[in-house]
Amino acid sequence: MAKLPDFEAMAIFAKVVEQRSFASAAQDLALSKATVSKAVSRLEERLGTRLFNRTSRRLALTDDGQRLSERAIRLLADGEEAETEALAQSVVPRGLVRFAVPMTFGVKKIAPLLPAFLEQYPEVSIDLHLSDATVDLIGEGFDLALRIARLPDSSLIARRLCAIPRYTVAAPSYLKRYGRPTHPMHLAEHKCFGYAYLATAGVWHYTNAAGEQASVRPAGQLRVNNGEAVLPAVIAGLGIADLPDFIIGDAIASGQVEVILKGWTQAEGAMHLVMPPGGPRPARVEVLADFLVRELVKGRKGRAAQA
Template identity: 80%
Template sequence: MAKLPDFEALAIFAKVVELRSFAAAAGELALSKATVSKAVSRLEERLGARLFNRTSRRLALTDAGQRLSERAARLLTDGEAAESEVLAQSATPRGLVRLAVPMTFGVKVVAPLLPEFLKAYPEVAIDLHLSDATVDLIGEGFDAGLRIARLPDSSLLARRLCPMPRYTVAAPSYLRRHGRPTHPMHLADHKCFGYAYLSNPNVWHYTNAAGEEVSVRPAGPLRVNNGEALLPAVVAGLGIADLPEFIVGDAVATGKVEVILKGWKQAEGAVHLLTPPGGPRPARVEVLAAFLVKQFARGKKK
């Protein structure tokens, strides 16, 4: 198996050549003189050639050292330039942020926020990926994602932005025809619509103020992989659905649907900002995260 070049030793060698002194190179690199000397010796041993002729007063390149010095200097310059470029990008919000967001939440809530962010950070671009499916942030190369759920254990870094209550709802016309359920177990006698991307889409879990817990397995004629797609059928009086506030809030406010089972609640989810684990996040990701935190905190105060 081929060995990688000893880039550290090449960079130290280039610095010694530049300053014509082991001691000066050690000082500039914040290394001991012994470390610098060992790196050059290591490089000489690897190459099988002496690179310097050294006396107490003079340091001169050998022919092999002369041939190597130009390329080593170029490697050092390129390395310093690459680090400077990345550091500049890390310090200044600049570049592309790939953000994964649930479909309807992205369209209704996140997209309207983005113009303000893009005006504030004109050198940052956003690739907004909209899907209700749970994406693999690390495997698919996303910088961040928003999820609305109770989060399972994960290596991802999570920050809770705001609560997101869910409501079990039905249209007044449905309730007139089929009656109003007053206990979750009554849902077994009703047409209930399903959402495929719940953690357990076949079971709805409820609790009441007394701490009683009930699990039901609703059934009905419609199941979707986007929550908003349930709303027309609910409004039309065809069945019951359990939906988050950002989807059903306006329909409740206008009386198109009514919240039922008010004494019972499904486990409340929340909006979370997720980012991959690891070292410091680039400035472009940090400013977007801070912006979203501020926007959702503002929303909670309204």
């Protein structure tokens, strides 16, 4: 396997040429004079030629040194420029952020926040991926994601933002026609709508205040991969659904649907901001994460105060 060029020695050589002195180059690089001298000697040995003619009073490039110096100086300048640009990227929020969000929550809650963020950070752009499917942040190259669930243990960095209540609901017309279930096990006798990305594979788990637990695998005519898609069928009185409050809250408030099984609750999920492990993260990712935490937590506190 071919060895990589000795870029460090090349850059030190270029700095010596630029400063016309080993001592001055060492001072500029915050290195010892011996380290600078060894780097140049290492480069000469690798190339099999002398680069400088040195006396106690004078330092002069050889012909080979003169030819190499032009490229070495250009290499040093390119490296310094690349490092400067990278440092600027890490300090000034700039560039693309790939952000994955559940479909309905993204449309209802995240999209309305983005104009204020984009106005505040005009050099940041966002690739917003809307899907209820769980994306592979690392494998698919996402910078961050929102997940509404009980997160399993993983290497991802996760920050819990707030709880997401869920309600089991039915339209008044459905309850009038088929009766009101009073125990989770009664759901097996009812028409229920399924959700494709349920963490427990189609099983609804309930607990009451006494600690009693019940699990049921409901069935019905409709199964969806986005919770909002089931709303028309629920409101039309065709079945029962279990949905988060950001989807069903307005329909509950308007009386289009009613909460049933009030003495029972499904395990409450939570909203998490998740990011790949490692760091430091680019400024563009940090400012978006901080913005989301601030706005979503503030919004949740505002709704709690109104309740």
